[in-house]
Amino acid sequence: MENETIIVPEKVKEPSEPLFSPKNKRLLFDPLSDNNPITVQVLGICSALAVTVKVKPSIVMALAVMVVCAFSNVTISFIRNLIPNRIRIIVQLTIVAAMVILVDQVLKAFVYDVSKQLSVFVGLIITNCIIMGRLEAFAMANKPWPSFIDGIGNGLGYGVILVIVSIVREVFGSGELMGYRVMPESFYAAGYFNNSLVIMPPMALIIVGIIIWIQRSRNRNLIESN
Numbered sequence: 001m002e003n004e005t006i007i008v009p010e011k012v013k014e015p016s017e018p019l020f021s022p023k024n025k026r027l028l029f030d031p032l033s034d035n036n037p038i039t040v041q042v043l044g045i046c047s048a049l050a051v052t053v054k055v056k057p058s059i060v061m062a063l064a065v066m067v068v069c070a071f072s073n074v075t076i077s078f079i080r081n082l083i084p085n086r087i088r089i090i091v092q093l094t095i096v097a098a099m100v101i102l103v104d105q106v107l108k109a110f111v112y113d114v115s116k117q118l119s120v121f122v123g124l125i126i127t128n129c130i131i132m133g134r135l136e137a138f139a140m141a142n143k144p145w146p147s148f149i150d151g152i153g154n155g156l157g158y159g160v161i162l163v164i165v166s167i168v169r170e171v172f173g174s175g176e177l178m179g180y181r182v183m184p185e186s187f188y189a190a191g192y193f194n195n196s197l198v199i200m201p202p203m204a205l206i207i208v209g210i211i212i213w214i215q216r217s218r219n220r221n222l223i224e225s226n
Helices: 022-032 045-050 055-082 085-110 112-121 123-127 129-137 144-174 185-189 201-218 220-225
Strands: none
Touching (some): 022 144, 045 123, 045 144, 045 201, 055 085, 055 112, 055 123, 055 129, 055 144, 085 112, 085 129, 123 129, 144 201
16 A cells, blocks of 8 residues: 555645734724814813813823823733633723823823823823723723723824813913914003903803714714714
8 A cells, every 4th residue: 555645735824914904004093083082982071171271281191091091002912811801891990000100100200290280180090981991891802902092092183172271271262372462462562451251161161062062063974864
């Protein structure tokens, strides 16, 4: 009996997805417009009202949320198969709390004045609905890289709204932008005065409402989807 050669078929290796594939690009850019966490999902409204009196604290808060969201997503994604379903929320909160503590210490070390302005709101990132929502809805079901991109995208989407609201409030409430006077002195000489109502929390809610109205009037799909 002749020896027969057994040919083992080679395992076809699936092509790896590019780092910035169309799918990953959507994860990054959709939260900036069609799936914005504040204006579409209506999450994270509290901090949008509280920290947007000035632009600088808004930028720092946006960066803090983006870093916490991105790295919490990555961490949860790495260990998602090891987390017992019963305690997944506790694990998520623990990881977010650790990230927030690290971010808070960095802010105190490098931008102490802004850290004092943000006060307790940095600590309240722990309970930010955007972060917990992305951990539960995305990071628990996806690989680390898409989870990282998703965290960056949602942090940017959150930050864009904060910066827009803070620009309006600082310019019309204080006549300044990033601490620099932007309202011409001729306006004040003609009788213009800074509007103290703009720096009150209700005005932040009104500005967010106007942004939502503009966004949905330009994109009718958002109305139909709701």
